[in-house]
Amino acid sequence: MPHSAEDKQRAITRLRRIKGQAEALERAVLGGSECGPVLQQLAAMRGAVHGLMADLLDGHVREILAEKPAPSQESVDETLALLRSYLK
Template sequence: MPHNAKDKHRAITRLRRIKGQAEALERAVEAGSDCAPILQQLAAMRGAVHGLMADLLDGHMRETMARQPAPSQADIDEMLSLLRSYLK
């Protein structure tokens, strides 16, 4: 979760863009559009989601690691779990 106003605004902007892409994709499917543009839109959405995930993960890692002089094993395990889910 972004904690400063600038990062929060950037995350919300990205989420709104993704929401708009999903709504456009739904309309295209309902209208029976060709597969190629739908697949292209899906790829764009995937890129937007991955970019948002990378930004949030970056911020979370920086905040967690900055809290203490040395990360605990629980912090390390949490980071590894987040990285694994991101890389799926």
């Protein structure tokens, strides 16, 4: 989870952009748009979500690795589970 005010604001901005993309996609589907533009918008949303997740994972992994004296096995297992879900 982002901890600094700047990181939180960046995450919120990205989430709002994704929300806007989802709303635009909903309008496109309701309006009967062609498949090509809908698929393109889906790909853009997927990229936005993956980018946000990568940023959050980056922060999380850095936080876990900085634990002193060493990360707990539970923290390592949780982080690996998150990475596995991200890579699916």
